[in-house]
Amino acid sequence: MYVPKAFREDDVARPNPQWQTFDGSRQALAVFSGPHAYVSPTWFAAPAVPTWNYAAVHAYGCPRVLEGAAATRDTVERLVREHDTAWRLDAQPAEFVAGMLRGIVAFEMPIERLEGKLKLSQNRPASDRPGVVRALRAGSEIQRALADLMQP
Numbered sequence: 001m002y003v004p005k006a007f008r009e010d011d012v013a014r015p016n017p018q019w020q021t022f023d024g025s026r027q028a029l030a031v032f033s034g035p036h037a038y039v040s041p042t043w044f045a046a047p048a049v050p051t052w053n054y055a056a057v058h059a060y061g062c063p064r065v066l067e068g069a070a071a072t073r074d075t076v077e078r079l080v081r082e083h084d085t086a087w088r089l090d091a092q093p094a095e096f097v098a099g100m101l102r103g104i105v106a107f108e109m110p111i112e113r114l115e116g117k118l119k120l121s122q123n124r125p126a127s128d129r130p131g132v133v134r135a136l137r138a139g140s141e142i143q144r145a146l147a148d149l150m151q152p
Helices: 017-021 069-083 094-102 126-137 141-150
Strands: 006-013 028-039 051-061 104-119
Touching: 006 069, 028 126, 028 141, 051 141, 069 094, 069 104, 094 104, 126 141
Parallel strands: none
Antiparallel strands: 006 104, 028 051, 051 104
C-alpha cells in the first residue's frame, strides 16, 4: 500500500469547511484504507465468529493551505497526471478551468507520524488462515489483494 511522505499539493472542495483549519499548526489525521473484507466463520477450521480483516495507515501532520491560483492549478495538474491518462486540464475550455479552480483549495500536509494496522487473522490459529486465503482468492479484486497480504 502506497503512503506518501507528505501530501504535496493535494486539494479539497472549497465548500468543504475542513480546509479552514489548515493553518499549518493544527494536527490532522489522513486515513489510507487498504484492502478489507468480511471474513466468514465458515472459512475457519476452528469455531469462530464473523470478523473483518483489513489494512490501514493513519498519517498525522499539520496541513496548510497553498495560496494562489498557480498552486491550485499545479495541484490539479499533478493529480490528473498521476491518475488519468485520458483527461487533460490544458485541453479544457479556459472558462471551465478557471471556474473549477476557484472551487478548489490546494493544501499540503507534511507527515509527522504514521501508524499502520494490519488485521489479517493473525489472532487465529495458523491452521485457520489457509481457508480464509482460499475464500478471499475466490472473491473480488479487493478480497484478492487482502489474500495477497495474508501470504507468508
